[in-house]
Amino acid sequence: MKVITSIDEAIGLVGAELGVSDWLVVDQDRIDDFGTTTLDRQWIHVDVEKAEKESPYGATIAHGFLTLSLIPGMSKANYRVEKAKMGINYGLNKVRFLSPVKAGSRIRLHSALVDAAKVDESTVNLTVRHTVEIDGVDKPAAVADLIARFVF
Secondary structure, eight states: OEEEOSHHHHHHTTTOEEEEOOOEEEOHHHHHHHHHHHTOOOHHHHOHHHHHHHOTTSSOBOOHHHHHHTHHHHHTTTEEEOSOSEEEEEEEEEEEEOSOOBTTEEEEEEEEEEEEEEEETTEEEEEEEEEEEETTOSSOSEEEEEEEEEEO
């Protein structure tokens, strides 16, 4: 896990691997809860019997946005920014969903700092490439370049 304590330190870490999280199981309950919360209860996510019979994956799969939404929490194991007055989600540059996350799969997160852009004397935008890996699957579930703004 990397700890970033200043803008200059962040700039010096561009290109560095920040860390790898522990494994997290994406179970059917989590998928169902996400579907209810987001009003996306498409059968490929929530109908276990139909998905086993009709889905090309042979099981229900997590919503792509569920996978994406797990990144901020999982990234806390990979890096943290200390001494900042505040941090906010500034947006995403690129997101790709490359492999489905079947219900019951284990995922983990790799994080690498791809850019640290100084906004002003006290503010920096960190662009972190997050790669969501699925246990036993060669291709990642998702790759997302997330931008977080920190004010020191």
